[in-house]
Amino acid sequence: MTGSREKGIVVREWVNQREILEHEIVMGFVSHCGWNSVLESICAAVPILAWPLAAEQPLNAKFVVEEMKVGVRVETCDGSVKGFVKWEGLQKKVKELMEGVKMKEMRKKVEEISEDAVKAVEDGGSSWRSLTELIVEIQTKSISA
Template structure:
């Protein structure tokens, strides 16, 4: 009974899927994103003066690229899996900012004490993810591959290290790594899509993204191209701009009949 779907994406990114959907399936999909670029958010004094942004500034001044780490707020991740991720990040020797809102993780105090001497920062309060991804010092995003995070990362031109946990995140991760090529994907033990991720896999992929010249250069080039396309889509005359006009015309036409 639906007249259509409003989608937080842009036509160039998923053109063949959008065309197939609209031709063979439906209801009509209207790609009007990325919504994170639709308007500048109001200045937030909390985020503006946050210690994690000052820490990123310091890292940038020293020429040390940072891997941003966040897995959203919905996925249930076991303490054992958190421990493997932490061990992998520590062994990778890359600088990282980990937005982590979890309680009861016994490894945290000891882990923090080992990495806080300049290389790692764990932020347990709310963070402004958009500002973090837009920071010049952030060169990678270890993400659960939630679609909003994917859109924000592409729009900011930041490569994604995809580590899905639930729901459509696995499909998004495959799209990120295999379809549009904006970053590698972390795999579970034995190469399976779902399951337990070992510290060695996190360490290897983090090194590849942040320090491996071939991988880093390739995905950085690809995400920069998609980032330019995303910004072009929402500009006047861009694909999302024109699609929104068509959506308004379609809705108004139904009301005036």
């Protein structure tokens, strides 16, 4: 895949999303906000253009935009989750994600959270400690049963 700052790429076949997000040229990610995609984007320190479609995705998008402040949300014409999106509104949100003061704030925030996420999965990190505690608890309960 090649590209420049002036061009985007649309990929229609399966790709390793994580590898793409970790590439240095990727500056933003249009995501449906499934939780795995959110985690991969955050771990790669890439801000998100949230475009949720169904299930828990709207809640995840709200969390990404309003709580974590690492993305912006696509606006639909009628404000509903499944509403239509006009190209002008999409263009506005892409620019918001890629340019200006808000972009710098989002990028800084996602980099901070990314560092924490990487530490959490390192040996001895909080994710490993939690997993170890769970295993010990299960083993203890199965021994006492």
